[in-house]
Amino acid sequence: MSNQVKRHAILSQDSSFITETSFTRAPLNSRVSATPVIPNGTRKVKHESLGLLPLDIQEALILEDLSYILTGIEGTYITYDTDCSDDLSRGMHFILPPSLDPSLRDLTERILPTGTYYTAISSFIEQRSHFDYGLVNHALCAVIRDMLRDYQTLLSQLDHVFNNSSHFTLTKLWFYLHPTLRTLSLIYHLVLELQTVADASSGSTPASNSSSTSDAEADARDEALGLGGARFKAMLSLAAKDAGAESDIVVKGGEVLTIIYERMQSMSGDPTARALHSALLRAAGKPYVAMIRTWTTTGRLLDPCDEFCVKENKFINLSILEMDYTDEYWDEKYTVSAHSPSHFAPPSRLIQKLQLRDGSTTSPWSRRHRAGVPYPRPASRRLPGGACIPPLLEGWKHKILLAGRYLNVIRECSTDIAQIQFYSNEEELSMHDEKLYDFIENAYQHANHTLLQLLLKDQQLIPRLRTLKRYFLLSQSTYLRHFLELSHTELRKSAQSVSITKLQSLLDLAVNTDAAEGLGNVDDVVFREDLKVTLAGSELYEWLLEVASVNGVIGDEGSGPTSDKGRREREKRKEKERDDKKIPAIDALVLDYTVKFPLSLVISRKTILNYQLLFRFLLYLKHVEQSLSSMWIEHKTSLWRHAVPNHPELEKWRFRIFLLRAKMLAYVQEILAFSTFEVLEPNWRVLETKLAKVTTVDQLMMNHADFLDTCLKGCMLTSSKLLNTHSRLMVTCSTFAQYTSAFSKHVNKALAAVGTSEGDQEMAERWVFLSKFETHFDYWFNLNLDHIQLDASSGNVSLLPLVMRLKSIQADHA
Incomplete structure (x- = not known):
């Protein structure tokens, strides 16, 4: 009882509670960071007097201090190590009084790391529970918090035994605490690795101190040149992120699951470690699995913290496609996190709207998208955040992407999507459960079959392709001979003076005559109204030679002749040259074909361009x-x-x-x-x-x-x-x-x-x-x-x- 009185007297001098200003932090955690106010002289006298006490008294005093140390609070004789107390994320370290009996010191030193583990884990939970760290971190903190609750229950029971039993010793404390110490040690090293990865990433990013300390003249010059202002700097920052520049991406999402899985694999020979990491992976992966379930069954991407492997470009929507139907929706709407190129590249933009964050694609014409993909962590070489796909899902990432992508297209067509009920909603799926992979496979097959039937049957894709082949690729077609005969006079004019309206009328007449004579099939009659006459801005071989001069890639990004920038430059150049050089109408004549979404995913502008090149040839x-x-x-x-x-x-x-x-x-x-x-x-x-x-x-x-x-x-x-x-x-x-x-x-x-x-x-x-x-x-x-x-x-x-x-x-x- 006298010890408790002394303890209360000492604590009454501690002002750590006075400095507590946050109501969201636990008071015990707040006291860890507080500086003890016990005078050094008094502390030194107490430490020296401890060695003069009998062995059983020393053990009782140390046991009393350990009841505080195990919750991260400094004791009377066991105190903070002031040399290691700056970084709370690594836990508080404690030192024993030098005068402690050697027979008690060894056992006490085994127990002391528990306080360090507890304070570090508590600090990790407090930090990673913020919104910015994502749902996976929240789930991980929740399961660790449950484990700490069991640990705190054990401490309450041990404290009760200590206060009510005269036979409670350090040996018994070690006996009861030893299994929990192993668990806390594993959790501590896990959170330490997560913290180390984040610290290494932020430390590798060069600080821009020079910009913050720039003088007034430099700021004025930048403003005069249009290079100043917060808005401009924000644009530069956004451009740097789009270019894949390394940024301060927190450890979240798939990267957290990857670290847990890699630790579980490296400790597979330890049953305790494997069981613990398996439980952490199962609990932390629940939000990720929920995203997979929602994405693969409804096509909706519910990822508020950007930690899922699929990302969405929300600036691309169906209204854009109504003006210029392209496969951009398929290529650029959704993408996945992580090529022998053909001469005329087929559709490849579907991968930008819905795509993988790591840059890998399902397209055989491209190996990896670099734009928008962050650089790997310098130490681990893992992609940061959501761009890191868990190894367990590496072989399934493309099916995850495609399943949701297919359903997204179906939903945009105003088609009802019935949720896939391969498993009941009550059945839980986990990251390393075979049922999850069966679920992904079934979801992919269902989504793929649904969209395939929509394209082939409802949208009549095959008849459309046959119509394209008949009107664009048959040089011996009767309609083409009729059209050339009817428009012979008009086609002898220059492209600038020809009447497109008249050519369209002659084309419709030739096509209708062909259909009236029974030379076309039913599909041609149905879809012939989508056939239009246009005039190209350049001659055929001039255009083809220009394309072939850049390795023959149509639709490649950059400043080539088919990129947006190259196309605008070419059109301006052609408009200028058109005034000086009169192109014959027959050399500029080209057919166009109107295709609506979702057929435009297959019959895109790139494919129409290829058909046009063959037709003009x-x-x-x-x-x-x-x-x-x-x-x-x-x-x-x-x-x-x-x-x-x-x-x-x-x-x-x-x-x-x-x-x-x-x-x-x-x-x-x-x-x-x-x-x-x-x-x-x-x-x-x-x-x-x-x-x-x-x-x-x-x-x-x-x-x-x-x-x-x-x-x-x-x-x-x-x-x-x-x-x-x-x-x-x-x-x-x-x-x-x-x-x-x-x-x-x-x-x-x-x-x-x-x-x-x-x-x-x-x-x-x-x-x-x-x-x-x-x-x-x-x-x-x-x-x-x-x-x-x-x-x-x-x-x-x-x-x-x-x-x-x-x-x-x-x-x-x-």
Whole structure:
């Protein structure tokens, strides 16, 4: 009793309660940080007098002090270590009086770390319970708080035994406390690692002290240049985060679960440690599992603290797609936290709206998105916060992303989503439970099947694709021949003076005539109203060469010709050049096709662009073929067939024109036949076979994109060398056909000069003019054949039939 009185007298001098100003912190925790006010002289006398007391009295005094030390409060003889009391997050350290009996010192030193563990864990719970640390940290603090409650219950029982039993000793205290000490030690080292990761991250970020201490002149200069102000600095900070710059990201979400799991794996040989970490992982992962359940069953992302592996770009919504339908919703709405690129990149933006935080993608055309992905922690090399995906979910992250993404698309289509009831709502799922993975798999399969049926049946995707193929990829289509015949006069004008309204009317007439004659199928009749006529801003080969000059990637980000910046620059440049150079309407003519959401996910603007490139390529071939055929009809007239025995040079000259026209026509027809019957048709049959067996939405998109990519490559539209030589040949053929009337005038002049005394004086000039066409065509034809042979021998074996076709032309007209 006297000891308690003395203790009360000493505590009455302690002013730590007076300094308590926070009502949200526990008073005992507040006292830990308070500085003891016991005079050093008094403390020293007490410590020295302890060694003079009998051994049982020393043990009783130490036991009384330990009842306070175990709750983090300084005792009379066991005091704070002032050298280690600055960092409360690492716990308060205690020192024993030097005069304590050695037989008691060893056992007491074993018990003292318990107070350190308790204070550190209590500080961790107090700090990590704030909103900024996320739901996973809150759940972790809750389960640790429950464990501390059991520890406090044990202390109450031990204190009761100490006050009511004269046989309570340090040995008994150690016996009862030893199992709990092991548990607190494991929790302490866990929270210490979590704290160390956060401290290392914040310490690695360079402090901007120089900016805060900048002088007034520098601030005024920045303001004058528009570089000052809090708003500008906030924009710079946001840009740095978007660029993936390392920032002060707290340890939360998936990173917390990853650290717990890694510690559990490293201590798998210790049953106690494994059981403890398993319980912590199960409890801390409950909010994460709840996010997975909600996301994969409803498509709704409930992540208020940005700690889930999927993130959402809320600036992209369906209203944007109504103005410019793209696959941007699919690519950029939701993304996941954590590429042989084709020449014409298929849809890839679906990964930005709903995507993984770690930057990994489900697309085979890109390996990882760097923008917006934070840099790894310097020490552990783990991604911070929600960007760190728990190892248990690493193999399932893409299915988690796709399941919610599919349902999100379905919801945007105003379709009711019935929650998946593979498991009852009462059944609990945990991070390392096989039932969770079965749940994710079933949710993914259900969402994938629902969206696939929506696209294929409700939205009639396959008929849409067949309509695109008929109107864009069939050069022998009847409607196209009718359209070219009807619009022949209009297409001879320049692109600036042509009437798009008139061309649209002629196209509708050709399509309706084609449908009335029964040449089109039912799907074409239903969807033909979505077909529109537009005019491109540049010639076909000029555009293709520009694309091929940047590795042939359509839709790549950056400043390339297909990025937003590159597109704007190109349009401005084309508008300026259009005033100086008049583009023929036939060279700028292009079809467009209207597709609404959600079909725009598959038939996106990129895929429409690829269809347009193929259409313009086939249309130009068809136009040149018709021009050369018209030239052949002109050459069948009596003017060209009438024999002139008195003018053998004219006969030879006409024969050379016939031969050159035949070579050009044969070349154009062989390219057209090869592109249609050996590239487009076989690949379309392959696509139809794949679509009949498709099981996932991403597989559907991939097959469609592969089809277009293969067609573009097979038609030689992705190689700058092949494009260059082929474009020179086509320009030569087109220009030669334009001189049909000029050649006829020369024949008339030659026939009129036969009966005169002077004779034909212009025959030498005619030969020079014709030889330019022959030399030009032969040179580019041979060079084009060499490039095709080289490309075919380098792995593009699909060009081998074209090599044989062109060699036959070379042999027939040798």
